[in-house]
Amino acid sequence: MQLSRGMQLSREELLRAYRGMRTIRDFEERVHDEFAAGTIPGFVHLYAGEEASAIGVCLDLEDKDRIASTHRGHGHCIAKGCDVTGMMMEIYGRRDGLCGGKGGSMHIADLAKGMMGANGIVGGGPPLVCGAALSAKTLKTGGVAVGFVGDGGSNQGTTLESYNLARVWNLPAVFVVEDNGYAESTASGWAVAGDQLKRAEAFGMPGRRVDGHDFFEVYDAAKEAIDRARAGDGPSLIHVCLNRYYGHFEGDAMTYRGEGEVDRLRAERDSLALFRKRVSEAGLIESGQLDDIDREVALIIDGAVAASKAAPAPTLADLTTDVYVSY
Amino acid sequence: MAKKTFRMAINEAIAQEMRRDPTVIVMGEDNAGGMGAPGEDDAWGGVLGVTKGLMPEFGRERVLDTPITESAFIGAAVGAAATGLRPVAELMFVDFMGVCLDQIYNQAGKFRYMFGGKAVTPLVIRTMFGAGFRAASQHSQCLYPVFTHFPGLKVVIPSSPYEAKGLMIQSIRDDDPVIFFEHKVMYDDEEEVPDESYTIPFGEANLTREGDDVTIVAFGRMVKLANQVADSLAGDGIGCTVVDPRTTSPLDTETILECVADTGRLVVVDEANPRCSMASDIAALVAENAFDALKAPIRMVTAPHTPVPFSPDLEDLYIPTPEKIEAAVREVAGRG
Ligand SMILES: Cc1ncc(C[n+]2csc(CCOP(=O)(O)OP(=O)(O)O)c2C)c(N)n1
Ligand SMILES: [Mg+2]
Numbered sequence: 001m002q003l004s005r006g007m008q009l010s011r012e013e014l015l016r017a018y019r020g021m022r023t024i025r026d027f028e029e030r031v032h033d034e035f036a037a038g039t040i041p042g043f044v045h046l047y048a049g050e051e052a053s054a055i056g057v058c059l060d061l062e063d064k065d066r067i068a069s070t071h072r073g074h075g076h077c078i079a080k081g082c083d084v085t086g087m088m089m090e091i092y093g094r095r096d097g098l099c100g101g102k103g104g105s106m107h108i109a110d111l112a113k114g115m116m117g118a119n120g121i122v123g124g125g126p127p128l129v130c131g132a133a134l135s136a137k138t139l140k141t142g143g144v145a146v147g148f149v150g151d152g153g154s155n156q157g158t159t160l161e162s163y164n165l166a167r168v169w170n171l172p173a174v175f176v177v178e179d180n181g182y183a184e185s186t187a188s189g190w191a192v193a194g195d196q197l198k199r200a201e202a203f204g205m206p207g208r209r210v211d212g213h214d215f216f217e218v219y220d221a222a223k224e225a226i227d228r229a230r231a232g233d234g235p236s237l238i239h240v241c242l243n244r245y246y247g248h249f250e251g252d253a254m255t256y257r258g259e260g261e262v263d264r265l266r267a268e269r270d271s272l273a274l275f276r277k278r279v280s281e282a283g284l285i286e287s288g289q290l291d292d293i294d295r296e297v298a299l300i301i302d303g304a305v306a307a308s309k310a311a312p313a314p315t316l317a318d319l320t321t322d323v324y325v326s327y
Numbered sequence: 328m329a330k331k332t333f334r335m336a337i338n339e340a341i342a343q344e345m346r347r348d349p350t351v352i353v354m355g356e357d358n359a360g361g362m363g364a365p366g367e368d369d370a371w372g373g374v375l376g377v378t379k380g381l382m383p384e385f386g387r388e389r390v391l392d393t394p395i396t397e398s399a400f401i402g403a404a405v406g407a408a409a410t411g412l413r414p415v416a417e418l419m420f421v422d423f424m425g426v427c428l429d430q431i432y433n434q435a436g437k438f439r440y441m442f443g444g445k446a447v448t449p450l451v452i453r454t455m456f457g458a459g460f461r462a463a464s465q466h467s468q469c470l471y472p473v474f475t476h477f478p479g480l481k482v483v484i485p486s487s488p489y490e491a492k493g494l495m496i497q498s499i500r501d502d503d504p505v506i507f508f509e510h511k512v513m514y515d516d517e518e519e520v521p522d523e524s525y526t527i528p529f530g531e532a533n534l535t536r537e538g539d540d541v542t543i544v545a546f547g548r549m550v551k552l553a554n555q556v557a558d559s560l561a562g563d564g565i566g567c568t569v570v571d572p573r574t575t576s577p578l579d580t581e582t583i584l585e586c587v588a589d590t591g592r593l594v595v596v597d598e599a600n601p602r603c604s605m606a607s608d609i610a611a612l613v614a615e616n617a618f619d620a621l622k623a624p625i626r627m628v629t630a631p632h633t634p635v636p637f638s639p640d641l642e643d644l645y646i647p648t649p650e651k652i653e654a655a656v657r658e659v660a661g662r663g
Contacts, residue, residue: 041639042461093461093638104463104637120465121423122395152395156426183395184356185370190363191394258365313640325632 005223006056006216007282014285017059017215019293021051021272024075026301027084028246031074031091034305035250040091044105047075049245052271053178054079056218057146057238060226064143066114066132068125070178072244073118076148077108080115088304094311101314102322114143122183123156125149126175130162133171133229144172144229151192152183154199163203163237172229174222175205175237178212180244185256200237212242213271216278243269331520333513334377336488337453340495341378341415343524345385348413351499353381354391354400355417355453362392374419375455375514397423401452402430405504408450409438413499420462421454421470421508435504436479447502451495457510457548457598458635458646467635467642469599471546472608474506475575481505481529482576486550488518493527494573500526510548530577534586538566541656542586544609545569545596549647553596556652565660566590575605583609584617591622592659596652601629623659628652 009017028048034040047054050072058067058079069076077087082098090097091105098110109117116132119125129147136143149159154177166173177196179188200207206228210217218240225236243265247254254262279285331339345351359382360371372379382390393400397418404416418424424431431452438446458467474482481503485491491509498505535550536543536557545553550571557567568586572579587593593613597606606627613625628647636642657663 042463042637043466090637093640095638099637101638101641102464102634102636104461106463106465107637120463121426123426155394155396157396157398158426182364184374185360185362185364186357186392186394187363187365193394254366256361256364256366256370261365314636314638315640316644319636319641319644320631320633323633 004216004220006219007284011285013059014279015289015293017055018275018290019297020055020059020079021215021275022293022297023084023300024048024051024054024078025272026297027074027078030301030305032246032250039309041093042104044091044250045072045248046244046246046250047072049265049269049271050075050178050180050212050242052215052218052275053176053212053240053242056215057176057222059219060223061114061146062143063112063114064141066116066129066136066143066145068116068128068132068145068147069118070125070148070150070153071106071118071120071122072150073108074105077110077115077118081113082108082110082115084300085304085307088308089311092308092311093313094308095314095318096311100318100322122153123149123158126159126162129173129175130165130169130171133166133173134169136172142230144174144226146174146176148176148178150183151177151179151181151188152186154196155192160199163199163205163235166235167204170232170234172232173235174225174229175235177237177239179239179241182244182248182256184248196237196239205234205236207237207239209239209241212240213269213274215271215275328519328521330517331488333488333491333509333516334375336492336520337377337495337509338380339520340492341499342381342384344496344499345381345389347524350411351413351415352389352391352407353378353415354393354404356393356395356419358382358417359387359390359392373417375511377453377509377514378417397427398430401427402434404450404452405430405435405448408435408448408504409446413449415451415453415499418452418454420466421456422465422468424454424470431504431506432477432480436477439503440479448504449502450504451498451507452505453507453509455511456508457512458630458642459512461637461639461642463637464634471508471575472599472604475605475608476603479503480576481574482508483529483574484508484547485573486547486571488516488520490527490533490573492520493525496524497526497529501529508547513548527573529574530579531573532579532582533571533573534568534582535571536567536569538568538590540566540590540660541592541594542568542570542590543594543596543652543656544583545571546575546605547598549596549598552647552649552652555649556656560653560656565656565662567656580612583612587613587617588620591620593621593625594628594652594655594659595625596628596647598630598647600632601627602632604629623661626655626659628655
């Protein structure tokens, strides 16, 4: 077996990966609690359980590389370097949120970081990724564009059309299908006809299937796909198999899931626990260092929530800015 | 007669029509839910529970869950409608219409005319609309003016549970494609709704209040707000007639013009963005046909011309309120 490129990452890189995954987990657990307590409005879709995918894919990306996300976007935002306090403020609808409180959880974006936005429209992202890849190619920035879609989103015409366009234009694009087994209450095993990798093959793209709880597997596949895109060899697809720990959105009673399913997943399929095991078995990092990160991240998330609760709301003057309204 | 929610009224209408007519089918994302999943069947009954209970009664052959692929399944509903079925398809949020619009306005809306009257397309597309849910820019729009713009489509906007049941049954029996707008903030509204089946005809406005001074035309949830304002202003000696057109296509222009002829003043309340809206459409209708009756300029109370903001503070400022409606009514009545 080929040696994992992820296992060859520097200590600093590995610590950065762990910190990213821990930040996503804590952020989402905290948003879950705050939503339950009634302090967060609107629709919130949590990424807890899926951390290794966002971090594995984005670890090597730079600001000039673009990603397009989904409704379940918090993890992608964090992985692409969005400020967690700015994100939390956005989720609280505050004026100092990343989008001025106008977007909310489903529309967090930070274009300077190459984060083109979470998306309220399933399948809204992949065509945008083709566009971002076209910009990178035309402007010769050396950048790549990565599109995340869910198993549900993988069935949208826009997604399949984007595979075709990306191949036909030979774009520096990577399509990441995050298959968490469900689209809302519908199982992906029922809704997805055929096979994700064969879909890639049908469009002439290389495809790889990975265990999305395993940072190293995701990282390796992403590195290969990103390198290919950067080298001008066109798009590829990664089918990431993973699980979500919470409901489709906060408030979902999840009666469609099997009994004990989530408890089992938390016990057996935890990307953070798996990462710890891998790095300690390989003698790469001592657990005390990871514990330190856990403590630091907890403080950062506490601070983000406290700052968001105390932050000012937008006002009437903000309602009609950022859009052409006079007529 | 029992009290029923807006949600239950729509559910009951669909169930009664499915019992009456075996060609009526339901389709949409998670309309039953739990497809292929290890837990409960009928786990969702639609994202806000409107279709719950239909699958257990009518089976998966008549209550079809779909993959997330609106172009294909809304298009399939159009094709099925043209070939013998009466689909009630759910486009979860009207904001998603961009994904499947071609199948609605270029296909469904044009078959009858374009094919020289030889086609019927008895299709209902149910869709959630409106702000107030903190659901942000891509899950909160109104968009009924857009559908009203397309010839060949019928557009229905029920303003209460009673209205919803009668209009839904009418929609299912209608031979043209109907877009049925359900305001997401109204699902738990309750009122007396008859158990038996009944229809409310299209193109016949309902006067929910009658008064001599000002005509208020309002749509969907805005009817409720207009009624509130009419009731409170009655105490102040300002009489309001509230017109609920019920359908924007067809539109009961006659009743609107008659009411304006009587009151000489018009306020239109429309939660949609103002440009090319129902508000501007009705203002134009009245300006063209009842100009001489007008004693004051027409006033429109609408959302601003912006996307719907997420922040609750901004969203509350975005949506027309009773206070804004009242101010407009007082102004045209010369009692500002
Ligand atoms: C065009 C469109 N259709 C439907 C929806 C409603 N919706 C939001 S998320 C979702 C399920 C998406 O499933 P998947 O792509 O697997 O992502 P996951 O939620 O599992 O992360 C649906 C149906 C939407 N937002 N946009
Ligand atoms: Mg999914």
